[in-house]
Amino acid sequence: xxxxxxxxxxxxxxxxxxxxxxxxxxxxxxxxxxxxxxxxxxxxxxxxxxxxxxxxxxxxxxxxxxxxxxxxxx
Numbered sequence: 001x002x003x004x005x006x007x008x009x010x011x012x013x014x015x016x017x018x019x020x021x022x023x024x025x026x027x028x029x030x031x032x033x034x035x036x037x038x039x040x041x042x043x044x045x046x047x048x049x050x051x052x053x054x055x056x057x058x059x060x061x062x063x064x065x066x067x068x069x070x071x072x073x074x
Contacts (some may be wrong), residue, residue, distance in 0.1 A: 013027065018054035021047070033060060 010053050021044055030036040040052040 015054070017047075018051060018058055021051065021055035022062070024053065027051040030059075 012048055021040060024043060025036055025039045028039055033056065037052065037056055040047075040055055044052060
């Protein structure tokens, strides 16, 4: 009965896939997080939303390291 729920998914593969997705979006140098998310949606339409959000999170963290500032939503 539990056979249907078995998957090959592993947390490490999620991080690697998100990193690969983030790298591919960086080629386009998106100006905003919104633009980056649009690129992720267009480039990876069949990936789950959680995967695209993980890639966006990586991009946002990278941007914070570059700017040296904390993210403050407005």
